[in-house]
Amino acid sequence: MTSIAILGGTGRQGSGLARRFARTDARVIVGSRDPARARATVAGWALPAAKTIEVTDYADAAAHGDVVVLAVPFDALDPLLAELALHISTRSLVLDVTVPVAFPNGHMTMIDVVEGSASEHIRARLPAGVAMAAAFKTLPAHLLVEGAPLDCDEFVCGDTIEARAAAAALVQRLPGVRSVDIGPLSRARFVEHATALAIAINRTHKIHDARFRIVGLP
Numbered sequence: 483m484t485s486i487a488i489l490g491g492t493g494r495q496g497s498g499l500a501r502r503f504a505r506t507d508a509r510v511i512v513g514s515r516d517p518a519r520a521r522a523t524v525a526g527w528a529l530p531a532a533k534t535i536e537v538t539d540y541a542d543a544a545a546h547g548d549v550v551v552l553a554v555p556f557d558a559l560d561p562l563l564a565e566l567a568l569h570i571s572t573r574s575l576v577l578d579v580t581v582p583v584a585f586p587n588g589h590m591t592m593i594d595v596v597e598g599s600a601s602e603h604i605r606a607r608l609p610a611g612v613a614m615a616a617a618f619k620t621l622p623a624h625l626l627v628e629g630a631p632l633d634c635d636e637f638v639c640g641d642t643i644e645a646r647a648a649a650a651a652l653v654q655r656l657p658g659v660r661s662v663d664i665g666p667l668s669r670a671r672f673v674e675h676a677t678a679l680a681i682a683i684n685r686t687h688k689i690h691d692a693r694f695r696i697v698g699l700p
């Protein structure tokens with residue numbers, strides 16, 4: 483059974499993914515800075531019968547995940563990555579869902595990331611032997627949380643073909659979502675800007691559900 487540890491699993495995107503993966507045969511582990519508070523949060527979620535979600539701290543969650551999902555705000559990453567480097571196994575896949583956007587005074591801005599993208603920022607801080615991919619950056623959290631039909635594509639990029647295949651397999655666990663392989667991890671920068679584009683479309687059209695579907699693929 484695949485174990486999926488979601489760091490930031492109490493947040494909007496993390497909890498949406500945790501609840502979606504709880505509908506599959508995966509073992510789901512929520513990592514939190516405050517496991518007692520997170521346990522109370524998770525206890526309030528409606529889960530499939532006989533399904534449980536484990537809750538622990540970030541280090542313990544990371545140590546037990548075949549896949550370790552990073553679902554924290556971009557500006558919370560650095561201390562987390564320093565801790566993670568001590569606990570992550572080289573057998574694990576790190577899956578980045580972060581987007582470097584901020585909303586000062588309600589206005590959306592991209593945070594300037596020296597490495598080119600949040601994913602490359604993370605890559606530069608992970609042990610070399612740990613595989614990494616990015617996905618779930620353009621899926622709106624509220625659709626995940628509400629269990630609404632997703633009906634869209636999700637971009638996957640990563641270090642290697644194997645890392646992308648593992649990430650694609652996770653994406654395909656969500657009914658209605660097609661994985662679109664976009665190649666190396668450096669292309670995460672395009673995806674992160676695409677997320678900003680989706681937010682801009684939402685704001686312009688006063689909607690909440692903008693996401694992507696690519697035409698022309700075989």
Ligand SMILES: NC(=O)c1ccc[n+]([C@@H]2O[C@H](COP(=O)([O-])OP(=O)(O)OC[C@H]3O[C@@H](n4cnc5c(N)ncnc54)[C@H](OP(=O)(O)O)[C@@H]3O)[C@@H](O)[C@H]2O)c1
Pocket residue numbers: 489490491492493494495496513514515516520552553554555556557558579580581582583618619620621622623624677
């Ligand atoms: N919301 C979306 O629609 C969406 C879509 C795509 C991607 N994303 C990305 O997913 C990531 C999480 O976004 P979100 O909307 O889920 O955020 P959120 O609701 O604020 O949740 C983030 C979680 O991160 C944890 N965390 C760790 N360090 C933190 C810190 N210093 N400050 C605040 N929270 C901290 C918190 O969990 P504990 O307190 O339990 O540790 C919190 O529940 C972001 O990078 C975002 O860009 C979001």
